[in-house]
Amino acid sequence: xxxxxxxxxxxxxxxxxxxxxxxxxxxxxxxxxxxxxxxxxxxxxxxxxxxxxxxxxxxxxxxxxxxxxxxxxxxxxxxxxxxxxxxxxxxxxxxxxxxxxxxxxxxxxxxxxxxxxxxxxxxxxxxxxxxxxxxxxxxxxxxxxxxxx
Amino acid sequence: xxxxxxxxxxxxxxxxxxxxxxxxxxxxxxxxxxxxxxxxxxxxxxxxxxxxxxxxxxxxxxxxxxxxxxxxxxxxxxxxxxxxxxxxxxxxxxxxxxxxxxxxxxxxxxxxxxxxxxxxxxxxxxxxxxxxxxxxxxxxxxxxxxxxxxxxxxxxxxxxxxxxxxxxxxxxxxxxxxxxxxxxxxxxxxxxxxxxxxxxxxxxxxxxxxxxxxxxxxxxxxxxxxxxxxxxxxxxxxxxxxxxxxxxxxxxxxxxxxxxxxxxxxxxxxxxxxxxxxxxxxxxxxxxxxxxxxxxxxxxxxxxxxxxxxxxxxxxxxxxxxxxxxxxxxxxxxxxxxxxxxxxxxxxxxxxxxxxxxxxxxxxxxxxxxxxxxxxxxxxxxxxxxxxxxxx
Numbered sequence: 001x002x003x004x005x006x007x008x009x010x011x012x013x014x015x016x017x018x019x020x021x022x023x024x025x026x027x028x029x030x031x032x033x034x035x036x037x038x039x040x041x042x043x044x045x046x047x048x049x050x051x052x053x054x055x056x057x058x059x060x061x062x063x064x065x066x067x068x069x070x071x072x073x074x075x076x077x078x079x080x081x082x083x084x085x086x087x088x089x090x091x092x093x094x095x096x097x098x099x100x101x102x103x104x105x106x107x108x109x110x111x112x113x114x115x116x117x118x119x120x121x122x123x124x125x126x127x128x129x130x131x132x133x134x135x136x137x138x139x140x141x142x143x144x145x146x147x148x149x
Numbered sequence: 150x151x152x153x154x155x156x157x158x159x160x161x162x163x164x165x166x167x168x169x170x171x172x173x174x175x176x177x178x179x180x181x182x183x184x185x186x187x188x189x190x191x192x193x194x195x196x197x198x199x200x201x202x203x204x205x206x207x208x209x210x211x212x213x214x215x216x217x218x219x220x221x222x223x224x225x226x227x228x229x230x231x232x233x234x235x236x237x238x239x240x241x242x243x244x245x246x247x248x249x250x251x252x253x254x255x256x257x258x259x260x261x262x263x264x265x266x267x268x269x270x271x272x273x274x275x276x277x278x279x280x281x282x283x284x285x286x287x288x289x290x291x292x293x294x295x296x297x298x299x300x301x302x303x304x305x306x307x308x309x310x311x312x313x314x315x316x317x318x319x320x321x322x323x324x325x326x327x328x329x330x331x332x333x334x335x336x337x338x339x340x341x342x343x344x345x346x347x348x349x350x351x352x353x354x355x356x357x358x359x360x361x362x363x364x365x366x367x368x369x370x371x372x373x374x375x376x377x378x379x380x381x382x383x384x385x386x387x388x389x390x391x392x393x394x395x396x397x398x399x400x401x402x403x404x405x406x407x408x409x410x411x412x413x414x415x416x417x418x419x420x421x422x423x424x425x426x427x428x429x430x431x432x433x434x435x436x437x438x439x440x441x442x443x444x445x446x447x448x449x450x451x452x453x454x455x456x457x458x459x460x461x462x463x464x465x466x467x468x469x470x471x472x473x474x475x476x477x478x479x480x481x482x483x484x485x486x487x488x489x490x491x492x493x494x495x496x497x498x499x500x501x502x503x504x505x506x507x508x509x510x511x512x513x514x515x516x517x518x519x520x521x522x523x524x525x526x527x528x529x530x531x532x533x534x535x536x537x538x539x540x541x
Contacts, residue, residue: 014341098332120376
């Protein structure tokens, strides 16, 4: 397994623990950076705030982005990522509770690469994370301009 | 008129007589006296005569004057007479003309009387029309007043509708926010409950006896049921929230594709689908797909206890309207409880008998109502059910 960073943007500690458990269950051993709100996620990606001085040329392999977040919500994070040349092509998977049409539409409109709804059934959730890992960490070829973190 | 002694001979005679009488008186007295008396007598006579003559002359002159005057009168009279004749002649011409004019006037009057008759007739007709018109006018006025009232009423109703619409929009927005929140926030704890129950079963299985494991499994099943309920509830509210787009739909084709899907999901069952061809309707594709999925899905579900089943989709006439129907020969239901069929979370079967949240038919009814249609069902226990619906 390549040791490429996964940025998990998730404010709910239960969901964080369950996602990490699901990754572990699927033997996905990538480093996982967890941002607990939109501001933290942007700070990490742009080397500001609590992540000041970080080499921003090292970008994550994939971002797992929740939508309902404190301070700056997921869609706003996505909008700012797509507006910046450094993160414009960064693969972003929206991983959220809702399948509300407006969220899906807005998510894809802002340039999300995938939209996955977290199933309530934990076994189904493990399966979803397995497929995500398989696809985004192994199968998918990243855009050439993005350097690995 | 003046009298003139213009006769010179008479005058001469008088003068001669006087001269002779004077001369004679000069000769002999006696004789002279007799003579003188005679002479005087004669003279007197002559004088009287002369006076007579002069009177006569005067009279004659007067007469002549009168005659002269009369002549002038006569000539004037003749002139007047001629003038009168001329006038009379002119008058005769005038009279002819007048007669002609009178005749034409009479003709005109004749014509006029005919015209008058026409006119009177016309007038009567006009009066009738006016009468009718008056009546019509009253009717129109009454209708106008009615119309004005209706317009006012309608304006009031419109204002009322606009107000209600505003309220509805606000309520809808609130519902939208509520649904959004439910969609995000209500599911997250369920994921935790299910996820950590599963983790407990996996990580600490050695510390749990079979009863403890069974209880945890029940917790998991309950969270999953609640997850389905939340999804169904959200779908139900989405049915009223999403905007409708009407188009022509081939319901037969839609029924066929859904039938294929449910059959693929369970190849062990023996169910015959009978789908009528060419059933076309106007409606929202996504919403009517939900209707057909629910009705055909229910038919599939409630025939599951029978070894062989038949599910039919068709159309029939009900009170002059075309009604589509989905018919099965499955479990059916007791028609006494038909009133509860379309209520949300209402179930006529136990969950252990046939699973379900009781939201499906409520959703179907909302969609049918949004299309301006109606839905009803006929059934008997173990003799199948038929669900009819119309679309506006």
